[in-house]
Structure formats: structure tokens, C-alpha cells
Amino acid sequence: MTPLDVVTPPVVLGDDAQSRALADRLGLVVVETPGGDDLWLRYGEHGLELGGDRRQFGAPIRADLVGGGVAHRRQFGGGRGQLIARACGLKQGVSPEIIDATAGLGRDSAVLASLGSPVLMIERHPVVAALLLDALERAGAIEALKPLTQRLRFAQGDSSQTLSALVAASGVTPQVIHLDPMYPHQDKSALVKKEMRLFRRLVGDDVDTAQLLTQALDTATHRVVVKRPKGAPPIEGPPPSHDIVSKNSRYDLYVHRSLKPSR
Known part of the structure; x- marks a missing residue:
């Protein structure tokens, strides 16, 4: 695996305190709307999820130890x-x-x-x-x-x-x-x-x-x-x-x- 700074770092969606804290912790940028090539992190209804262009990557993914x-x-x-x-x-x-x-x-x-x-x-x-x-x-x-x-x-x-x-x-x-x-x-x-x-x-x-x-x-x-x-x-x-x-x-x-x- 290559280091975070030379792969594709995601942006963080959301302007709430939780999202800003996540961005600060990971050294990522907070945006309101991602660009077409952006990967992104956001807190959804069922927890933190990672996504991108649905045509390439499908639905967002999240870690789930339960369901x-x-x-x-x-x-x-x-x-x-x-x-x-x-x-x-x-x-x-x-x-x-x-x-x-x-x-x-x-x-x-x-x-x-x-x-x-x-x-x-x-x-x-x-x-x-x-x-x-x-x-x-x-x-x-x-x-x-x-x-x-x-x-x-x-x-x-x-x-x-x-x-x-x-x-x-x-x-x-x-x-x-x-x-x-x-x-x-x-x-x-x-x-x-x-x-x-x-x-x-x-x-x-x-x-x-x-x-x-x-x-x-x-x-x-x-x-x-x-x-x-x-x-x-x-x-x-x-x-x-x-x-x-x-x-x-x-x-x-x-x-x-x-x-x-x-x-």
C-alpha cells in the first residue's frame, strides 16, 4: 500500500462539528459538494461511509461488524x-x-x-x-x-x-x-x-x-x-x-x- 499522501485522499462532506473533527484528525478537506473524481467521507444514517462516483464505485461502503x-x-x-x-x-x-x-x-x-x-x-x-x-x-x-x-x-x-x-x-x-x-x-x-x-x-x-x-x-x-x-x-x-x-x-x-x- 502506498502512503496516504500519494494515493487518493477523500474529502469530507458536511459542515457539522463531527465532520470537521474527522477532517482535522485525518488532515482532510471539508467541502459541501464533491467534484466528479473525488472520493468522499460522510456521516450517513448508518454511520461513517466512503463513496465516490456511483458509475465507477457503486453505493458507498462502510464498515459493519453487525449486519x-x-x-x-x-x-x-x-x-x-x-x-x-x-x-x-x-x-x-x-x-x-x-x-x-x-x-x-x-x-x-x-x-x-x-x-x-x-x-x-x-x-x-x-x-x-x-x-x-x-x-x-x-x-x-x-x-x-x-x-x-x-x-x-x-x-x-x-x-x-x-x-x-x-x-x-x-x-x-x-x-x-x-x-x-x-x-x-x-x-x-x-x-x-x-x-x-x-x-x-x-x-x-x-x-x-x-x-x-x-x-x-x-x-x-x-x-x-x-x-x-x-x-x-x-x-x-x-x-x-x-x-x-x-x-x-x-x-x-x-x-x-x-x-x-x-x-
Whole structure:
């Protein structure tokens, strides 16, 4: 991922105190009406959202740890039998402490937490971090979701540079580190989901995945789990111990030691 000052920084819509405070915190400009090529942030009816030209990017996106696809996966995703849970080692008697070191919008973190694992979400892009924090605050206000949100924690920082320091500051013991880096598309004409186009326009591609993997391997006590497109090569570095493959994606597993049920 390229730094915020050389990708596409959004503008902030709205002249209320909350919007101005957000713009000040992120170093962004407040406007009344966005230009045709602008990405923008605004506080909508359901929380902070990121959008742009609908023809290119579709509807605005927001982080949601409660409803939408997260709720569907929580109810119908297959529980601990689903791919991400198997890759991260969740099984009867085993709910490892997990770091989602490329948290993004927090969907995978929310699913893992709903299955019983404590999860530290780390996100380096300040705009994505703002979306994720807004979602965490909204979810924390729902009493029925307290068991879920109490298993979710957040830290902003660059996992490829300072993962060990972020972990030390958080006080967690990272048995499993989950990575889902942005994979660069070589075919520029390929149709990509509009949401992914918007995300890629904001954050760029992750070009430091080898360094990220090295940090994760040095920090996880038991395993590192890397989500990849099914046909993509493994991240540069040591080969994975094995993988778990589905129709469209693959998890590369780097195993230090096995996860044992708690006594």
C-alpha cells in the first residue's frame, strides 16, 4: 500500500462539528459538494461511509461488524467448519488469540470473534481505520452484541513495519496472525467488484507483502494464515507448510507448532 499522501485522499462532506473533527484528525478537506473524481467521507444514517462516483464505485461502503454480510456469515457461514475458521485453527476446545494484521473493514475479524476467538484488529490506512473504529463504536452500543465486541480490539499501525511493537503495546499473545493483503491485479481490463475498485482507489496495492509476512512469522507463536486468490503464487519468502483451497480463494498456512485444546 502506498502512503496516504500519494494515493487518493477523500474529502469530507458536511459542515457539522463531527465532520470537521474527522477532517482535522485525518488532515482532510471539508467541502459541501464533491467534484466528479473525488472520493468522499460522510456521516450517513448508518454511520461513517466512503463513496465516490456511483458509475465507477457503486453505493458507498462502510464498515459493519453487525449486519449485512457479517450477520449472514455469522448465522449461515458454517461456524467453525468454514474456511477461515479451519485455517486459523478454531475447533472444539481451541479458540486461539488472533491478530488480524490487515483488518480492512473488519469482516473477517468479526466472524472469528463471533466463533469465540479474541481478535486484535490492526489497520494502517487512516481512512480505513476511521471506518473500522466507527463500526466498532456502533457495535459496542448494542447490548446483545457485548459478548462479540468484547472479543474485538483495535490498534492503528503498520503491521509490515512495527507489528512486534503493536503487539507488545496491546498486551496480547498472538497465537495466530491472519493476513489478507491487497493483491495487485495484472489484467487492467478485468471486471472487479465496484467496492474493491473503490477500496483500491483509496489505498493502492500492498507492495510490501514479503516484509509483512516476515513480521508475522517472527511474531506469531503458533501459525500465520495468509489469504490469497486461488491462482496467485504464495508471498515471497519461506514456502507455506500447506494450504486450504476453496473455489475462489486459498489460505496458505505457515505453522510453527500445533494448537492444543485448553485444559
